[in-house]
Amino acid sequence: MSVLVVIPARYASSRYPGKPLVPLRGSGGVARSLIERSWLAARAVSGVDRVVVATDDDRIRAAGEGFGAEVVMTSSDCVNGTERCAEAHAALGGGFDIVVNLQGDAPLTPHWFIEDLVAELRAAPDAGLATPVLRCDGAALNGFLADRKAGRVGGTTAVFGADHGALYFSKEVIPFTSRPYDDAEETPVFHHVGVYAYRPDALAAYPGWTVGPLEQLEGLEQLRFLENGRKVLCVEVEARGRQFWELNNPEDVPRLERMMAEIGLD
Template sequence: MSVLIVIPARYASTRYPGKPLVVLRDADGVSKTLIQRSWEAAMAVRGVDRVVVATDDARISDAAESFGAEVVMTAESCANGTERCADAIGRLDGPAPTIVVNLQGDAPLTPAWFVEDLVAGLRADDGADVATPVLRCDGRALAGFRQDRSAGRVGGTTAVFDKSGRALYFSKEVLPFTGHDYDPDMPTPVFHHVGVYAYRPAALARYTGLTQGPLEALEGLEQLRFLENGLTIKCVEVEGRGRVFWELNNPEDVERIERVLAGRVPDA
């Protein structure tokens, strides 16, 4: 079963224009763009046959090619990363993959085992069309979600799923509601949705023929299009293993991520 990782990246982000080219410094003071650090995260995943950056912007393409990435140019009309992955598949030469992984270009802290466990989870569930990782929040992570919401920032996404791991809903609100306070290292009932997806090619092809539904429009979450149209998403719980995971959603997240790259746990 061949695995392809696609890293969709666009320059004209509504919330953070030019985000893929934002520079992040690590513990050694080395500066690399967000797209390069995301590509390096993808290259560290075992069992992957090919990694490509999918973009419609020449600036991102030039930057990616400068550090050795394979690039596929996609249509400007792609509205989200899933659409860009689907578009990229149709433009690539070579044999079709069995599993397509969407490793979005704003998550350079994604550990390799998140993706490895994700692919294994999709392979193990024949009834799932898509799989995506979820990470149980500890008190520190939940406090970060709450802080973002109280400040009016759109932070990470939460996931709610049934006993078999099938997704019920995803939201930029903190779901499920809990009025409790938790110690920093205490597990909570809230799951952070990690913005990575593994698709079966048939599900990815079907996605492009579906129209945006009201929930996707309200939340701004592309995966809700699958749920609104009756497709199944498997939530694969992954282990943090002491690693801090945070996506780059807002300019304020640059400092958070640089603290992790420097080996210091960021403030909640």
């Protein structure tokens, strides 16, 4: 099965304009842009046939081509990464068996998350896409609950059935749990990690579906699949002691640089 990794990237982020071009220094002091580090992360995944950056901005295109990436220009009308992946796959002429969306602000995504996604999607012909979930320990859950108590939106959580088909994703903490957990204790809450592996038919159908009320309320693109009856496979992954974080705000830069230093990422 051929695998395409698409890295959607846009310049006009409302929270952090120009984010894909922000430099991040690795353990050796080398500064590389966020989009280059995301591209390098994609290239470290085994079993991938092609990696492309998908953007609507000439500055990102120039940067990507400058470090050797293949860049696909997409429309500025794409409202999220899934729509941009669908457009990029179509622009390449299709033909891939699995399309992976590695978001351009998540360069520390462990390669085994994506490898596990692809393997599980291959084994589940009834699923339109697969996405990773990570069981929260008490420290992570308590952090999510503290965020919500303070009026902040923390991580996205997921609930799924016995077949690991997603039932719902939310920026609230689900399922409800009434008791406190020790920091190292296993909890029933799963953190959703924003990486997706799609079957081409589900991906191609996605832009034609109307944005439903759940997607609109939660601001979560994957809910459009559930609202249109497509099975979303939740794949439980293991962090293996690895820290990872998305770059959402300027204050996240030093956090990511510390994490890169800890794992010796140049």
